[in-house]
Amino acid sequence: MPYAKMEDVPKALRAAGLTLSQANIWARYFDEAE
Helix, strand or coil, X not given: CCCCCXXXXXXXXXXXXXXXXXXXXXHHHHHHHC
């Protein structure tokens, strides 16, 4: 599930320096791994 805006991105990912698009890519892989 893609994040619509940076406020939706978990703080852990933002702390790691992920951009919105990078967080969405990460989330897609994470969802597939579940």
